Amino acid sequence: MGVSSLRALGPEDLPRAAGVLDGETFRRVRHVVTENQRMLDTVAALRAEGPAAVGPFLNASHVSMRDDFEISTPELDLAAIALVRNSDVPRVKDGIAREFARAGFTAPRVFPVSASAGASREE
Numbered sequence: 247m248g249v250s251s252l253r254a255l256g257p258e259d260l261p262r263a264a265g266v267l268d269g270e271t272f273r274r275v276r277h278v279v280t281e282n283q284r285m286l287d288t289v290a291a292l293r294a295e296g297p298a299a300v301g302p303f304l305n306a307s308h309v310s311m312r313d314d315f316e317i318s319t320p321e322l323d324l325a326a327i328a329l330v331r332n333s334d335v336p337r338v339k340d341g342i343a344r345e346f347a348r349a350g351f352t353a354p355r356v357f358p359v360s361a362s363a364g365a366s367r368e369e
Contacts, residue, residue: 247267252278304326324346343356
């Protein structure tokens, strides 16, 4: 593709990539390129609309990891990251446990996390 890093490619480069790469490599490249764009779009959505706007980006990211990068599992396909209000955690946790049991999967470990500043260098 003539670039030193896939970060240099954008979605507009994907048709050309499809023409020069084999199918598996193209899917991997498409995941990286679209994931980079999703990250930029997610940041913009967070700034403009807040956390409730990022759900579609999380879903699209998982679909891309599953279909293009082929790194998912049936358990992750059933329930991956859920961005929910604190008050909804018990209901979502119960629903996930119920669906895992219904699918015959081992009970999931569900744990809440809170957003914080990203990694940084301390000097």
